Each structure stands twice: as C-alpha cells, then as structure tokens.
Amino acid sequence: MINGLKMSMLVIIFCLAGCQQEKDDLNAYVANIKAQQKSDIPPIPVMKPYEKFEYAAADLRDPFLPTVVDVPEIAAEPEFDNGISPDTNRRKEALEAFALSQLQYVGTLEQDKIWALVRAPDGVIHRVQVGNYMGQSHGRITSISETGLTLNEIVPKGNSGFIERETSVSAVEVN
16 A cells, blocks of 8 residues: 555656646747737716706796687588488498499399399309499499499588489499
C-alpha cells in the first residue's frame, strides 16, 4: 500500500510539472487582445428636466358641447294618403326574397290555367300564376304572356306614402 501511495504521488508531481511548461504563446495572445482598441460605448443621454405645463384653456370652447347651431326644421308639406300600402299581414312568398333583376322568366306551362316558370338565382324553377307575388317591392303578377310577366309593385314615395308602378320581367332565351 505504501508503494501504491508513492506511485500515485509521483504521477501527481509529474502532472503538475507538465502544467508548469512555458505559456509564452498564451501570454502573447492575451497581450494582443488587450492591446486592441476598445469600442467606445456612447454615454447615457442626458435627461431633460420635467417642464410643468399649465392648461389655460378656460376661455376656449368646450370640446364636449355640440358645435352645430340648431336650425329650425322646415315644416313638411302635409302628405295626402292615397290609400296605397303593402299588405304587411300576408305571408311572404318564396320569390319575394329576390330582386326582380335576379329572377328569370323562362316560359309558361298550361294545366287548367296558365302558369309562368321563373328561375331563382339558386337555380330552382318556381311555378307562379296571376295573383302571386315576386320581387322585393311587393310585386303582384297581373298578367302572363309568352313574352313576359307584368307586375304591379308598391314602392315607397319619398319620405312617406306609397305609389303603385307597373313593371315587367321579359322572357330569356334558354340554351
């Protein structure tokens, strides 16, 4: 055991002696790095002192008050009720969900009476007759012919009241 201890002491001494070799190249590298010019870090900017602000706008317009001067309303001319108004109590039909410009009259069908065939934008063909409604302006079909449909629409007139107007949907060429 004493021999083993002596042997391990010898190994440690040789290792330490190996670490004490010349370190000239390391010392030269460290000296070279220290000799290089260091980059200058800009100094911290000087903070401006706080300047007190006094809000002196008591004599100016209040920004929370309306700026528009009230203009008196011009008296509207009395409207005469012509008795025309859409029936708001009736149940809406399927073709009233579409504008007339979206609907296509594609032909007629005769079964006991004349039916018009109208194609909706979704591609479904609907069968309608005189008295049915279509379009978004309460359009009621008044006549059906080979060339098209005729409707009476009830449209708003200005600010109040309604008027009737006649319109038509022409037949389209089906390829």
